Amino acid sequence: MQASFVQIIICLLIGIALIVVLTSRYRVHAFFALLLAAFVVGLGVGLPVDGIITAVKDGFGNVMKSLAIIIVLGTTLGVLLEHTGSTQVMAAFIMRKVGEKRSALAMTLTGFIVGLPIFCDSGYIVLSGLNRSLARRTHTHMAVMAVSLATGLYSVHCLIPPHPGASAAAGIIGVDFGRLIMMGIIVAIPASAAGYLWANYMGKKMDDVVDDDIDVPTENKHLPSSLKAFLPVVVPILLISLKSFLVLDTAINNKWLTSILSLGDPVLALAVGILLALNCKRGWDRSSLGKLLTDGAEKAGGILVIIGAGGAFGAVLAATKIGDHLNGAFALGSLGILFPFLVAFILKTAQGSSTVAIITASSIILPLLPxxxxxxxxxxxxxxxxxxxxxxxxxxxxxxxxxxxxxFSGLELKSMLRVYSVATVLMGITSLVMVYILSTVLA
Structure with a gap:
């Protein structure tokens, strides 16, 4: 293959445009959009068909090997926490500690913690009933409460495994999960704070009236204790983090310590979390448990095919040697972390899905890292x-x-754009600033 630099760039732009148009305008599943883009780019730069197929299979398989079990277990953990009412218990506990006078802050903290194992959309639906109840009881405007909860959930969803975007990026780029969780939390805290502060500033100016007829999930009457509710979230994070940061002296033959640290593997840590989540409910029957486990696996399946297709797209891009071409044409080294940020930002704004944006960005950035x-x-x-x-x-x-x-909040489109959309911009910029600060510390 002897494709020119211009030819490669044009094909890459066509591939990206194809992903955006198919997913956002025609609502084509991201798996097919990414797979089609991989073939379009590969054929456009002159790769042989069998070479493209090999790259697609290798890229898909490599990502699945490192992420499939983690995503399935993480998704299942979230499903179990929703079903057992653990999310509501955590929210109530945080509310008691923070106080109803700071109800918006309590919902941001709740979103942040509950969002660690649960997808942001599911977490918002589960907590929307409590959120609306607090808004009425504390006379806090719904725009403030809604965006406070939403940004707390959103910050961890975009930055921290086992969420699919961060997990896929870690698998494609090659990042230790424990370090990513710890550093992601450091970045996500000020990002969620930025969303909360903007919600408080702008939300009070909104004129929306909350519609009391909106359906919200019914709370589970048989709820676990606060300790049982928090353990499935806290224990896996601690185990994974300890595995990443503790260096075991191989000269010491300590089977107990070795066994404990082995639980820090993300697969085992999430499995421990699932076992702890099962302890949040008494009297499980086989049919309901089987249905929940099936739901978790099926929900993960739709995510996994997107992640796999992102890996396939990245493998095709790597085969085009795009990194070598761009390195010779531009001084990419001067852009550093700004370039991957901008790529993900453009993709997110254009097609809507944070998961698709970060997976596609990872595929593009991987060959450009040097x-x-x-x-x-x-x-x-x-x-x-x-x-x-x-x-x-x-x-x-x-x-x-x-x-x-x-x-689930009853906010109008205008209010959502003025409060929530702007909050996401501030969150993204805050995250970039935090990453830059980390880059000076880790340099």
Whole structure:
């Protein structure tokens, strides 16, 4: 293959445009859009068909090997926490500690913690009943409460595994999950704070009236204790983090310590979380448990095919040697973490899905890491965090989560754009600033 630099860039832009148009305008599933884009780019630069198929299979398989079990277990954990009412218990506990006078802050904290194992849209639906009840009881405007909860959930969804975008980026770029969780939390805290502060500033100016007829989920009457509710979330994070940061002296033959640290593997840590989540409910019957496990696996399946297709697209891009061409044409090293942030930001704004944005961005950025000066373990970590920040902005009318918030809060489109959409911009910029600060510390 002897494709020119211009030819490769044109084909890449066509591939990206194809993904955006198919997913946002024609509502084609992202799996097919990414797969079609991989073939369009490959054929456009002159790769042989059998070479494209090989790259697609290898890219898909490599991502599945590292992420499939993690995504299935993480999704199942979220389903179980929703079903057992653990999310409501965590929210009530945080509310008691923070106080109803700071109800919006309590919902941001709740969203942040509950959002660690649960997708942002599911978390918002589950907590929307409590959120609306608090808004009425504390006379806090619904725009403030809705965006406070939404941004708390959103910050961890875009930055921290086992959420699919961050997990896929970690698998494609090559980042340790434990380090990504810890550094992602450091970035997500100020990002969620930025969303909360903007909600308080702008939300009070909104004129929306909350519609009391909107359906909200019914609360589970048989709820677990606060300790049982928090353990499935806290224990896996601690185990994964300890595995990443504790260096075991191989000269010490300590089977107990070795066994404990082995639980820090993300697969085992999430399995422990599932076992703890099962303890949040008494009297499980086989049919209901079987249905929940099936729901978790099926929900993960739709995510996994997108992640796999992103890996396939990235493998085709790597085969075009796009990194070598761009490195020779531009001084990408001067852009550093800004470039992956901008790629994810453009993709997110254009097609709506943060997950698709960060997966596609990862595929594009992977062959460019040496040219960007980010081809080191710390560079890989900063790249994933920068793409996570970029995938936050801008959430607007083409984002499914945007409409979940609007539907379950009763906010009008104008209010959503002025409060929530702008909040996502501030969150993304705050994330970029935090990643830059981390880059100076980790340099």
């Amino acid at each position: 040219a960007l000066g980010l081809d080191t373990p710390n560079g890989h970590l900063l790249t994933v965090l920068a793409m996570g920040g970029g995938s936050m902005m801008i959430s607007h009318a083409n984002d499914a989560y945007f409409w979940v918030i609007a539907k």
